[in-house]
Amino acid sequence: MKATASSVLILGGGCFGLTAALELRARGWQVTLIDQGRLPHPDAASTDISKVVRMDYATDKQHTEMGERSIELWHQWNAQWKENLYHETGFLVMSRGALMPGGFEHDSLVFGTGRGHSLHRTSAERLRECHPTWNADAYQDGYLNPRGGWVESGRVIARLAAEARAFGVQIHEDVAHPRPIFANRCCTGITSADGRTWQADATIIAAGAWTPSLLPELREVMWATAQTVFHFKPENPDPFTPPHFPVWGADIGRTGWYGFPANADGLVKVANHGPGRRVEASALRSLPDGEEARYRAFLQETFPSLAAAPLYSTRVCLYCDTFDGAFWIDHVPDRPGLIVAAGDSGHAFKFTPVMGGIIADVVEHKPNPWTRRYRWRERTAANSDGARASS
Numbered sequence: 342m343k344a345t346a347s348s349v350l351i352l353g354g355g356c357f358g359l360t361a362a363l364e365l366r367a368r369g370w371q372v373t374l375i376d377q378g379r380l381p382h383p384d385a386a387s388t389d390i391s392k393v394v395r396m397d398y399a400t401d402k403q404h405t406e407m408g409e410r411s412i413e414l415w416h417q418w419n420a421q422w423k424e425n426l427y428h429e430t431g432f433l434v435m436s437r438g439a440l441m442p443g444g445f446e447h448d449s450l451v452f453g454t455g456r457g458h459s460l461h462r463t464s465a466e467r468l469r470e471c472h473p474t475w476n477a478d479a480y481q482d483g484y485l486n487p488r489g490g491w492v493e494s495g496r497v498i499a500r501l502a503a504e505a506r507a508f509g510v511q512i513h514e515d516v517a518h519p520r521p522i523f524a525n526r527c528c529t530g531i532t533s534a535d536g537r538t539w540q541a542d543a544t545i546i547a548a549g550a551w552t553p554s555l556l557p558e559l560r561e562v563m564w565a566t567a568q569t570v571f572h573f574k575p576e577n578p579d580p581f582t583p584p585h586f587p588v589w590g591a592d593i594g595r596t597g598w599y600g601f602p603a604n605a606d607g608l609v610k611v612a613n614h615g616p617g618r619r620v621e622a623s624a625l626r627s628l629p630d631g632e633e634a635r636y637r638a639f640l641q642e643t644f645p646s647l648a649a650a651p652l653y654s655t656r657v658c659l660y661c662d663t664f665d666g667a668f669w670i671d672h673v674p675d676r677p678g679l680i681v682a683a684g685d686s687g688h689a690f691k692f693t694p695v696m697g698g699i700i701a702d703v704v705e706h707k708p709n710p711w712t713r714r715y716r717w718r719e720r721t722a723a724n725s726d727g728a729r730a731s732s
């Protein structure tokens with residue numbers, strides 16, 4: 342604990358807000374976390390049954406390192422929680438053509454191998470033999486990284502919220518329209534639509550896709566993007582379980598398609614890490630016309646035995662995209678007392694175990710090799726994480 346504890350308010354209880362709350366509390370801060378809904382909020386990006394955990398980031402050294410460290414910590418959390426919420430099924434990435442330099446699959450394979458990981462090159466022949474639900478006539482080259490898998494994200498958020506409460510973080514849920522308040526540009530705290538106010542030395546906005554609506558100066562560099570998710574419930578989920586059916590990406594850098602093995606309820610989740618649709622975070626969420634047909638056409642080409650599986654549920658979930666695909670974690674210029682921790686760009690959940698440390702180091706102005714990339718910055722060329730399809 343610090344000798345003189347400072348106080349911090351955190352707006353938002355997704356993986357950014359909760360991990361920041363836990364880490365700052367551990368460092369001696371008085372922490373209050375405020376969310377517009379109940380945790381895990383059903384509309385939050387961090388909710389849902391699953392998120393991919395991977396270290397595969399083409400030649401992106403920082404995110405590869407963060408993935409490696411996070412995977413170690415996911416294992417530690419499994420042990421600490423005495424419950425496996427992280428499932429190390431492996432991450433299988435396949436390509437329709439031969440792996441080529443510059444492609445996500447090729448570069449991740451070479452980079453990961455160079456870092457000492459044992460990745461298994463997977464030809465069409467091997468795919469047919471080891472992963473028989475795949476259409477091996479369509480996918481000819483790829484690899485399996487045994488170190489990777491998926492995490493039960495909604496349950497992780499519920500866990501972290503319970504830990505935060507037990508650890509002395511004050512959590513206020515269902516607060517009506519909380520927003521930061523200022524005196525002479527200094528952020529002094531948070532107020533809500535029903536007139537409640539909270540004051541603290543520092544305020545962190547960790548409101549995911551809602552962040553640019555709370556801080557309009559961010560709208561130029563950060564916005565909400567709607568992405569769809571489909572949960573299928575095949576009559577027999579067994580063929581869709583590991584080791585034959587690990588977490589997968591199907592030409593992901595070009596098409597965005599990825600998915601998960603069946604969970605304990607027999608649900609097989611499929612989604613697309615593509616450009617998505619730019620929206621307002623508060624807008625009603627609906628599937629685009631023809632979305633189910635698009636999913637089923639993909640499944641017919643890739644996993645024919647899943648193409649006619651009954652649809653269990655769908656979800657529209659929001660990325661908080663930044664122009665360059667890097668997170669946004671920094672003090673707000675000219676707004677003393679205010680920090681932003683957002684801009685997840687659709688790939689942050691896997692880093693949950695390291696996120697609190699990154700945010701807390703920014704809050705406390707401590708050196709951290711990973712924070713520079715997420716600093717406040719001018720808009721420059723567009724970019725994204727290597728696994729994201731651009732069209």
Ligand SMILES: Cc1cc2nc3c(=O)[nH]c(=O)nc-3n(C[C@H](O)[C@H](O)[C@H](O)COP(=O)(O)OP(=O)(O)OC[C@H]3O[C@@H](n4cnc5c(N)ncnc54)[C@H](O)[C@@H]3O)c2cc1C
Pocket residue numbers: 352353354355356357358375376377378382384385386387388391392393394518519520547548549550551552555568569570612658659660661682683684685686687688689690691692
């Ligand atoms: C479809 C989809 C699939 C994804 N798949 C993966 C994956 O496989 N692997 C991976 O690593 N990442 C994945 N991601 C990204 C990951 O989910 C996000 O990076 C991460 O969850 C972002 O967390 P967050 O805390 O920033 O935001 P959120 O989880 O959205 O949390 C924001 C919180 O802020 C609250 N809030 C909003 N406005 C206010 C306000 N005014 N006051 C108070 N509280 C407020 C919300 O209620 C919410 O609880 C995916 C995202 C989506 C949408």
